[in-house]
Amino acid sequence: MRKIRIRIGCAQINCTVGDLEGNAERILAQTRRAEQLHIDIVAFPELAVCGYPPEDLLLKEKFIKDNLIQLEKITRNIKDIVAVIGFVDRDKKGIYNAAAIANRGRLQAVHRKMLLPNYGVFDEKRYFIPGATPCVCTLKTPEGNVRFGVSICEDIWHEDGPAVTQKRLGATFIINLNASPYHMDKITQREHIVRKLTRRYHMPVIYTNLVGGQDELVFDGQSFMMDARGNIIGRAKAFEEDLLVADLEMPILQKESRIPAAVVSHYGHLPHIEPSICPHLDAVPEVYAALRLGLADYVNKNGFKHVVVGLSGGVDSALVAVIAADALGSNRVSCVFMPSRYSSIESYNDARMLAGNIGAEVLEIPIETTYSTYL
Known part of the structure; x- marks a missing residue:
């Protein structure tokens, strides 16, 4: 069976609802970056145009309309x-x-999520x-x-x-947006779930x-590509934007049909790209990265300029301050x-030292008078 090399990209991006x-x-x-890398197919996340989860914004007619206007704008520039x-x-x-399948300024096909x-x-x-x-869909190239x-x-x-029907209709690989x-x-x-499907x-x-x-919510990225035997052939970074690129050998379609088609010039003759396989993070670095990204995006996407952290001199508030900085x-x-009558000198010194270590401003606001007022 003749095969051709298809270059595929996973565009792991950080969208805002x-x-x-x-x-x-x-x-x-x-x-544009994918085009420069001569990628044939580039896949974006689920609901990338509007952000996920859009929740009750979906009840607004104008929101749906504006999302379609942006898709049209994107499609014109593909x-x-x-x-x-x-x-x-x-x-x-x-x-x-x-999911829109866009190519050469046109919307070639649409998949509507079934489950x-x-x-x-x-x-x-x-x-x-x-x-x-x-x-x-059919991808048409000069080589097949x-x-x-x-x-x-x-x-x-x-x-x-x-996937059951897609396999029967002749699909040789699946692009899944998440x-x-x-x-x-x-x-x-x-990876366990997808491995079962690839092998099946x-x-x-x-x-x-x-x-x-x-x-x-925090979305960790870690997009991946898995071959038909369930082996990882590429994995994107965790908790960062990334463009994962790989060359896959795919069988050439033997029979034509009326299935929607997209056309690319194809660059199968280019040198083979070896995809990156970013390792899984260990438990502690993984959780820390999730907390860091979740906090950063919550503050920045909501337009906050500055945050205040109350320090007690203890471990909990120290960790929050470190993550924030x-x-x-x-x-x-x-x-x-x-400080109050119950604050120790050790707590005072530890709070001061922590703020100094992370380079943050530290303010001292005694609450003894306020506390005494309520006695």
Whole structure:
């Protein structure tokens, strides 16, 4: 069976809920970078245009309309590359969690998420209608054509998901868009689920995840590519934006069909790219990185300029102050020590030393008078 080399990218970006223009600019910036690297297909996270989770913004008609306007703007600027982009689609029945397949200034196809999660932090059935038809596309190149399926997050977590039909329709690999929140060792769970699917259907999976903090949620990134045997061939950074790139050998399509097609010039003759495989973080660095990113994005995305941390001289407040200074810079952190009759000299000295070590301003506001007033 003849094969061609397809260059695929996972654009792991940090989106902000509601910042439609900013998210669109981020998508276009990564698309331009992908074009410079001669990538054939670049995949973005779930609901990348509007940010995840949009929650009750989805109840606003203007929000849905503006998200579609931004998708149209993005699509017009897609050139000789295929971009798979998460957005909110709609029809007369309602709205959908969807993925756009854009190429050469046109929207070539749309996948609507078929399996909607409604547990834990997910509440998608409140807003979205499930899609009815799995999406399969053909990538046309001068050297031959290949076929791939597109799915979104939960679609891939179930054995009876759209991959069954996509395989039957001739897809040889799956592109899966995600906004999968972090908890300890979540990456191991994700890779276990995807490994079962790749081995069951003998198809590689391109798993693109969101990165960044959004209110109470943190998304860790760690996008990955897995071959048909369940081996990791590339893994993106944890808790950072990244563009993961890999060259995959895919079988050439033998029969043509009326399945939607996207066209690229293709650069299969270029030197092979060896993808990075970023290691899993150990437990303590992983949790610290999650706290740091979550705090930084909560403060910055909500427009706060400065934070205040109360220091007791104990371990808990010391750790909070360290994370704040690391995430935001010590110039944006003020530490406050509020002594009373119960404060020891050791607590006073430790609080002062901690503030000095992280380079933060320290304020002393005695509360003895306030305390005595209530006696």
